[in-house]
Amino acid sequence: MRVLRAYVAVVDRCNWAIGRVVMFGLFALMGILLWSSISKTFFVPSLWTLEMAQFVMVAYFILGGPYAMQMGSNVRMDLIYGALSPRRKALMDVLTVGFLIFYLGVLLWGGIESTIYSFSFGGERSSSAWRPYLWPIKVTICIGVTLMLLQALSELAKDVLYLATGEPVRHEDEAPGSQALGEKDGGEKERGDAL
Amino acid sequence: MPYELIAILMFSTMMLMLFTGQRVFAAIGFVAVIAAILLWGERGGYDIGFSAIIKVMRWYPLLTLPMFVFMGYVLSESKIADDLYRMFHVWTGGMPGGLAMGTIGLMVLISAMNGLSVAGMAIGATIALPELLKRNYDKLMVTGVIQAGSSLGILVPPSVVLVLYAMIARQPVGQLWLAGAIPGLMMAALFIVYIAIRCRLNPKLGPTLSLEERDQITRAEKMRLLRAGLLPVGIFAVMMVPFVNGWTSLVESSAVGAIAAFLAAVAKRRMTWAVFETSVRQTLGITCMFMWIITAALAFGAVFDGLGAVRAIDDLFTDKLGLNPWVILILMQLSFILMGTFLDDTAMLVIVAPLYVPLVGALGFDLVWYGVLYTITCQIAYMTPPFGYNLFLMRAMAPPEIKLGDIYRSIIPFVFIMILALALVMIFPQIALWLPAQVYGL
Amino acid sequence: APAIVRAQSPIRWRFQTYAGAALGEQVTKPIIDYINAASNGEMEVELYYADQIVPTGELFQALQRGTIDGVHSDDDSMASPTPLRVFGGYFPFATKHILDVPVLFNQYGLAEIWDEEYSKVGVKWLSAAGQDPCNFNTTKEITSVADLEGLRLYTFPTAGRFLSRFGVVPVNIPYEDAEVAVQTGELDGMAWSGITEDYTVGWADVTDYFLTNNISGAWIGSFFVNQERWAELPDHLKQLVMAAIEAGHTYRNQWYWGGEARLRATGDKLALRTVPAAEWAEVENAAKEFWNEIAQEGEVHERIVSIFREYNETINQAGPPYTF
Numbered sequence A: 001m002r003v004l005r006a007y008v009a010v011v012d013r014c015n016w017a018i019g020r021v022v023m024f025g026l027f028a029l030m031g032i033l034l035w036s037s038i039s040k041t042f043f044v045p046s047l048w049t050l051e052m053a054q055f056v057m058v059a060y061f062i063l064g065g066p067y068a069m070q071m072g073s074n075v076r077m078d079l080i081y082g083a084l085s086p087r088r089k090a091l092m093d094v095l096t097v098g099f100l101i102f103y104l105g106v107l108l109w110g111g112i113e114s115t116i117y118s119f120s121f122g123g124e125r126s127s128s129a130w131r132p133y134l135w136p137i138k139v140t141i142c143i144g145v146t147l148m149l150l151q152a153l154s155e156l157a158k159d160v161l162y163l164a165t166g167e168p169v170r171h172e173d174e175a176p177g178s179q180a181l182g183e184k185d186g187g188e189k190e191r192g193d194a195l
Numbered sequence B: 001m002p003y004e005l006i007a008i009l010m011f012s013t014m015m016l017m018l019f020t021g022q023r024v025f026a027a028i029g030f031v032a033v034i035a036a037i038l039l040w041g042e043r044g045g046y047d048i049g050f051s052a053i054i055k056v057m058r059w060y061p062l063l064t065l066p067m068f069v070f071m072g073y074v075l076s077e078s079k080i081a082d083d084l085y086r087m088f089h090v091w092t093g094g095m096p097g098g099l100a101m102g103t104i105g106l107m108v109l110i111s112a113m114n115g116l117s118v119a120g121m122a123i124g125a126t127i128a129l130p131e132l133l134k135r136n137y138d139k140l141m142v143t144g145v146i147q148a149g150s151s152l153g154i155l156v157p158p159s160v161v162l163v164l165y166a167m168i169a170r171q172p173v174g175q176l177w178l179a180g181a182i183p184g185l186m187m188a189a190l191f192i193v194y195i196a197i198r199c200r201l202n203p204k205l206g207p208t209l210s211l212e213e214r215d216q217i218t219r220a221e222k223m224r225l226l227r228a229g230l231l232p233v234g235i236f237a238v239m240m241v242p243f244v245n246g247w248t249s250l251v252e253s254s255a256v257g258a259i260a261a262f263l264a265a266v267a268k269r270r271m272t273w274a275v276f277e278t279s280v281r282q283t284l285g286i287t288c289m290f291m292w293i294i295t296a297a298l299a300f301g302a303v304f305d306g307l308g309a310v311r312a313i314d315d316l317f318t319d320k321l322g323l324n325p326w327v328i329l330i331l332m333q334l335s336f337i338l339m340g341t342f343l344d345d346t347a348m349l350v351i352v353a354p355l356y357v358p359l360v361g362a363l364g365f366d367l368v369w370y371g372v373l374y375t376i377t378c379q380i381a382y383m384t385p386p387f388g389y390n391l392f393l394m395r396a397m398a399p400p401e402i403k404l405g406d407i408y409r410s411i412i413p414f415v416f417i418m419i420l421a422l423a424l425v426m427i428f429p430q431i432a433l434w435l436p437a438q439v440y441g442l
Numbered sequence C: 001a002p003a004i005v006r007a008q009s010p011i012r013w014r015f016q017t018y019a020g021a022a023l024g025e026q027v028t029k030p031i032i033d034y035i036n037a038a039s040n041g042e043m044e045v046e047l048y049y050a051d052q053i054v055p056t057g058e059l060f061q062a063l064q065r066g067t068i069d070g071v072h073s074d075d076d077s078m079a080s081p082t083p084l085r086v087f088g089g090y091f092p093f094a095t096k097h098i099l100d101v102p103v104l105f106n107q108y109g110l111a112e113i114w115d116e117e118y119s120k121v122g123v124k125w126l127s128a129a130g131q132d133p134c135n136f137n138t139t140k141e142i143t144s145v146a147d148l149e150g151l152r153l154y155t156f157p158t159a160g161r162f163l164s165r166f167g168v169v170p171v172n173i174p175y176e177d178a179e180v181a182v183q184t185g186e187l188d189g190m191a192w193s194g195i196t197e198d199y200t201v202g203w204a205d206v207t208d209y210f211l212t213n214n215i216s217g218a219w220i221g222s223f224f225v226n227q228e229r230w231a232e233l234p235d236h237l238k239q240l241v242m243a244a245i246e247a248g249h250t251y252r253n254q255w256y257w258g259g260e261a262r263l264r265a266t267g268d269k270l271a272l273r274t275v276p277a278a279e280w281a282e283v284e285n286a287a288k289e290f291w292n293e294i295a296q297e298g299e300v301h302e303r304i305v306s307i308f309r310e311y312n313e314t315i316n317q318a319g320p321p322y323t324f
């Protein structure tokens, strides 16, 4: 249990911090697109803006993914799930989080293969006139998916902890009407923040 | 095993897994990679899964998504839309159900500023809804009003859904946007008529503002509030004028719109740190939700495509069954509505649209017109349980007295109105096609 | 007996082409149909269009790993990890006519180089063929070289590198998105094809002008197969696949050759514009410098550039019709 708690604490805090930084990547994206229109109107259009914006966008949602997961942003179909008690929800999640872990694992595997490829044959470059090397974005995706995987395991750990001890670890674990819990593990847990 | 059977198996497994309540992207992605591995070996699995991220990266209109989401949150969190709401409030409050009708008007204006339904939803649920409940409006009716009204965001231009449709159907975005305008206004009018009739029959559903309250508002105040309408007009102009003139591209325009909304909030001194932080954080949350689902759905779509499911269904409809084109079209819309209750529009777009759009084209229907039908179906999908974005947003944002059951029940009449609108546009294609024909001189 | 042959389960290939559905109908599908019909049930090749299974950028890896069994593409846009990358597609002013390509491959030794280089990276190269020239179709009028300045064009990577010398901003997006990108203002047009393709895929509907000057006379596109899948194929089916590809080349040659003439002469969607030949020579001269630079990039590059030079000297001596 202690190990699980420590794992949750470390992973959640780490992903929380990364997410808090990455969420401002929005302004990097905005800046690039703004520069793109300014340069087009007043000077010669830039070669790199659209592709750079695409890289930033991918980094934004892949690296920010774990924090979004902490916030409970990933929607669930809750026709049945929504009616379950917190305990049953936790039980259900323990049973089904394997789907998530498996999917992320396969993504990571593909990411690693593609990243290795991006380093071989003298370095894979994008098919654009700008021709950036592709390994930086592929490495970023691999890191992001790894963090997602760690976060998914942390979610599993939280459910196991809750089922084992009966103590709520997240806000959603509480029975309706019970006392709100502090930010025990650094993540923000308000359901109201979910969307 | 025949491919058709595998396709059906994939689809039903995904449905089953969605019902377990696991995160939607995980359910879709899992089925996609498992199917790819079973069919094409482990290499197929990881290639399909990962390359979907690259597809997402290269699908440039998705860049507009965080921009529109951010804009929506800035407009609602900073409460700069408050004046807009008050404008409708004082002008329409005197009629039975007037505030609800005014809310529809508010939603139309917000829809003209934003390409998604998030902005309308956020403003509706946080500004209009509490106000309406305080005035003793019927909670079922107003909950439905906000969900249905905000879904106009994807039909009234600008619309991200229509851009994504344009890319799949390869139809002109400009024409599609214009085609959505009149059906959007028509649907808003239908909502208003519905509210008027219900409140005429039962005035308790939408009480008028009291005389004292109305007297408090001077004529000068009323005129002053009209100026609030300048904000959406201004933001619409800042986005659309450079776009239409070719000075900015679509994605650049969305960034310009987001910056304009942000600056408007700063100018009105409403951009506090808390507002800023919430908007930035929520934008990350919503964007991640959308992008992860699209990533998983693209992988699913690639496997589905790889099975030749598209060809099998085309074959079934046209050759084997030999149905009349209109019967096929109506069947397709019905199946779309049915699937829309379970899937979100992004998943529908990448999984189902590539299946149906070529068929619609092959049957000889106009694909611009069909884009409008498609979008109205998405609007329905947004609100229908068990799965819909407006549904989730409503649940997350609504005040505590609105229960889940209320939210589910509230949409019923509006779904029927949307189906009516769908039927009208089907029977009278000119509702959609007249405006683009005028502008483009077709 | 045929019955016994049919009783075995067919060899299935997943084949992805660079082209979207409308163009693929002409440039790739006839070959796939030929194989499926002529193999008497021994092969079943399923055709997928641009980006359908994997995005073009990941195509080569997917082919190496066997996620996809066959590919029709040029070396350039599929990001081939070989030195051939810059030459497949539109290498500026390397060819003048569609038949130059098979001649270069079969009579001047490019086929051996291609075969050798792809063997090194684990992919079986089968055949290359010419297609249409690389003209410009744009929303803005081009009547002089200066008009290229600032144009955002959808084009091939190497062609884009070359054109950026004239202020063109090359934009790289998925093939199927290009048409809408003109409408959303991401693009001012394409430097991608001849006029046949502009009309076939719908680009003629979204752009207004067609520039009759080109930067290359014919596209070089190839057919590739995963090495293991090719090795597994019995000899008679290998023959069949090659025959199908050759038949496809013949069909395509005619389709493009006739289409370019007919649509320039009678097409009503694109207005023709021409930069005077004397001025366009500036672009041709820039290509010579570009060739020199590319030749210095490596030994294989040098060999190929010298073959292009040799061939061009020959046709220049021969004169028209080889030089228009």
Ligand code: NA
Pocket (backbone or CB within 6 Å): B110, B111, B112, B113, B114, B115, B116, B152, B153, B154, B155, B156, B157, B158, B159
């Ligand atoms: Na809109």
Ligand code: NA
Pocket (backbone or CB within 6 Å): B340, B341, B342, B343, B380, B381, B382, B383, B384, B385, B386, B387, B388
């Ligand atoms: Na739904």
